[in-house]
Amino acid sequence: MDTLRVLVVEDISVHRLILTEVLNDIDGVEVVGSASNGKIGLARVEQLRPDLITLDVEMPEMDGIEMLRRLQPAALELGVVMVSVHTARGAEATLQALELGALDFVTKPSGADLRANMDGLRAELKRIIDAYITHRLLRGMSGGKGEKQVAPAPAPAPAVPTWAPVKTTAPVEPIEIVAVGISTGGPNALGVVVPQLPANLRVPVVIVQHMPTAFTSALAASLTSKSDIRVVEGENGLRLEEGTVYIAPGGEQMKVVRQINGGNYLVLTDDPPENHCKPAADYLFRSVAEVYGPRALGVIMTGMGADGREGLKLMKGQGSRVIAQDEESCVVFGMPMEAIKAGIVDRVVPLDNIAGEIVRMVGR
8 A cells, every 4th residue: 555654753762652653553654764853864854755754843962943944845845744842932943843844733742641642643643644645636746755656535626716706796895804714834824914914904803723722822922023913812801903913822712702882802712622623713703704794804724624614604694705815825725625615705815915915805
């Protein structure tokens, strides 16, 4: 059977063993080697020619960030999944790794019984690997560096038009909020879009980026350092203000609620995950549809799966407008593709043009 060849780069031996066991349990995946630091990892890449690497962030002699800098994964057609500790420091380093070309990340198993979290780790790695395989098939990349083809995967989606207008006879109402759903590839994509938004944008922007606790606060801080527009992590009871971007915190669901005496605000809940996501774009979009009706703009961007599609259907049913990121500029063309296939997208836009399209549709 054709396989996806994986190299595990991790300095802690028990984590190396757990990752190897978990990965080998996934159909169509073979761990072809391991390394205890980045220096050895670079040599193993040259020797073994893997399709995918799991890469620890913090290691002696050469850490994951330095290995990633030297590796240049895009040039090698090599997928890199970072393995990070669930801390603020780990979150900052992981965001840096994503900027350097890492595909996605998982958090290390923790606690007294490291094996207790193996099922969750296996599911998360399988989700990432399935999306990566589909991505390779859609981009026409061969597996095994000329030796093997990548393992069986879901069939590529049918081609979608680069322009997908939705006709409506309803009057166009002014936009009062922009709601964004995004996942794999999101930190880099948001790093392109958010800094292009003007500080005087006349509406609030609410964003669900699929990330765990601690990572979303690091993302908000990173975007703040690059942007003129104000960027904050969402808080319970926070009033929505124009010219502000709100990032849904990891591990919580975020919705918007109407305030009787004027203005709207954020509510954070411990409601269950949707589409295996918490925060979930569908959860946010449903509330936007209820509160803002036709006076909203939905934006669906790079990411695997279908989160956001059902919520955008509700928004579109209320008269909202919807734009989607185009396939060429997506790291994973999953969430935008699902919305386009559902016939609810007004315009398909390249990443570099999304901010300009938001500004054009909102007006300053």
